[in-house]
């Protein structure tokens with residue numbers, strides 16, 4: 001029996017386990033883990049898995065592409081006394097196991113009917129977009145053609161964070177944007193005057209306040225554009241308000257509720 005199964009309270013229903021094979025801390029409260037699932041775990045880019053430890057389960061969007069052998073996650077610590085699972089996960093390292101529900105969930109997936117994908121996220125909210133881009137670049141058959149030829153898809157990743165060190169995938173996204181003219185990446189820092197952001201010469205301001213101008217500057221046709229928003233509920237609320245009632249298609253994934 002694995003360590004997670006031994007812990008109480010017990011998790012009810014069907015679950016399997018996954019072993020932590022690697023961990024990279026990028027800040028005191030942000031880290032990446034790679035999980036080797038006990039059973040094969042098929043999912044669509046943008047979906048999430050449900051993991052647990054000490055009898056507590058939470059959903060986590062998956063960073064990795066389904067073609068990768070391990071499940072990569074990017075987790076933010078919600079410190080005690082508010083956080084439940086993350087304080088437990090934060091103490092776990094390589095070789096330890098978590099529970100894993102056997103099936104992924106979620107409908108925050110690529111919308112292949114649209115040519116332009118405006119992918120707006122805050123910190124861990126960029127996770128589904130990394131998975132989508134990794135899959136797009138690795139699999140010439142993906143996404144399924146739904147009227148838009150693969151060669152016409154364009155991706156615009158807009159990431160907001162308070163601090164530079166919270167940008168967990170900026171190197172990867174920046175590299176992809178430099179290598180492919182159908183990918184753009186714009187990180188923005190909302191507290192440029194604070195010491196940890198010294199030297200930042202990129203965009204500044206809350207990402208939700210920059211999206212409309214960004215989209216307008218590129219002349220994206222609303223009928224051909226899906227705006228995705230993921231992560232912080234207030235960012236999502238604001239982006240939704242800006243695009244709802246327009247011809248843009250809008251979808252969202254909230255990681256937590258504001259009134260929780």
Ligand SMILES: Cc1cc2nc3c(=O)[nH]c(=O)nc-3n(C[C@H](O)[C@H](O)[C@H](O)COP(=O)(O)OP(=O)(O)OC[C@H]3O[C@@H](n4cnc5c(N)ncnc54)[C@H](O)[C@@H]3O)c2cc1C
Nearest residue numbers: 058059060061074075076082083084085086124255256260
């Ligand atoms: C579909 C989905 C995908 C998710 N994917 C990710 C992911 O990729 N990475 C990730 O770190 N989290 C993700 N989350 C959030 C995750 O499920 C947990 O809620 C989070 O890790 C905190 O867990 P916890 O048990 O420590 O605290 P919880 O018991 O879940 O929450 C405690 C309190 O903190 C609030 N809260 C939760 N998360 C945050 C946060 N990040 N910042 C501030 N307050 C918060 C809750 O609303 C609640 O009031 C996702 C959530 C959903 C619904």
